[in-house]
Amino acid sequence: QVQLQESGPGLVKPSQTLSLTCTVSGDSVSSGNYYWSWIRQPAGKGLEWIGRISPSGSTNYDPSLKSRVTLSVDTSKNQFSLKLSSVTAADTAVYYCARETVILIKIAATWFDPWGQGTLVTVSS
Amino acid sequence: QSVLTQPPSASGTPGQRVTVSCSGSSSNIGSNTVNWYQQLPGTAPKLLIFSNYQRPSGVPDRFSGSKSGTSASLAISGLQSEDEADYYCAGWDDSLKVVLFGGGTKLTVL
DSSP states (O other): OOEEEEESOSEEOTTSOEEEEEEEESSOTTSTTOEEEEEEEOTTSOOEEEEEEOTTOOEEEOTTTTTTEEEEEETTTTEEEEEEOSOOGGGOEEEEEEEEEEEEESEEEEEEEEEOOOEEEEEOO | OOSBBOOSEEEEOTTOOEEEEEEOOTTTTTTSOOEEEEEOTTSOOEEEEBTTTBOOTTOOTTEEEEEETTEEEEEEOSOOGGGOEEEEEEEEETTTTEEEEBOOEEEEEO
16 A cells, blocks of 8 residues: 655745755665656645656756746655745745645546645744 | 636535536636535545546445536535535636636535
């Protein structure tokens, strides 16, 4: 059974960098079958895709966050990470990591399964 | 406002059939597959339907998905109290180069 678990500080000061790690068990982040993704959800609001990273390190980001986001993979620890710089209160949200299946044959078929339980990050001084 | 448009709320009584719609455009639903996620209160989202109509192992066949043109629908038959949750559609957008989520539909079982 594949499980993902987010970890990192729950409180980040404005203008600083938010750093989260997702630890994967039951699968390998270096396997070529999946991408590894981050999604966030502000309180009482909907889901927002942040970006994805492949086992080879190629990335896709939401354009609105691209200038502030860095994703990385640590195969030795079977983890992948998110860094979001210059945070503001608008970045306060529950952050989820997820395994993403991506199939690109004429059309794009992509889905997230499973998801981590999520971690709340609050941006406040 | 989300690019994928869902009604903010839906409701039904136990045993009823309810549907949740998701409207998009030619660059997302019209070109690619649609997925549905169920988010029970206080929990992480869970994959409910992938590739328009496929159910992951363990998802009851009361849940079904369909797609036509630039719209998709999630149908829940034999509604149960435990189906009370938020439901999100999602898919890739070729123009924006992002995964899009609908704004979510809060389903209430009366």
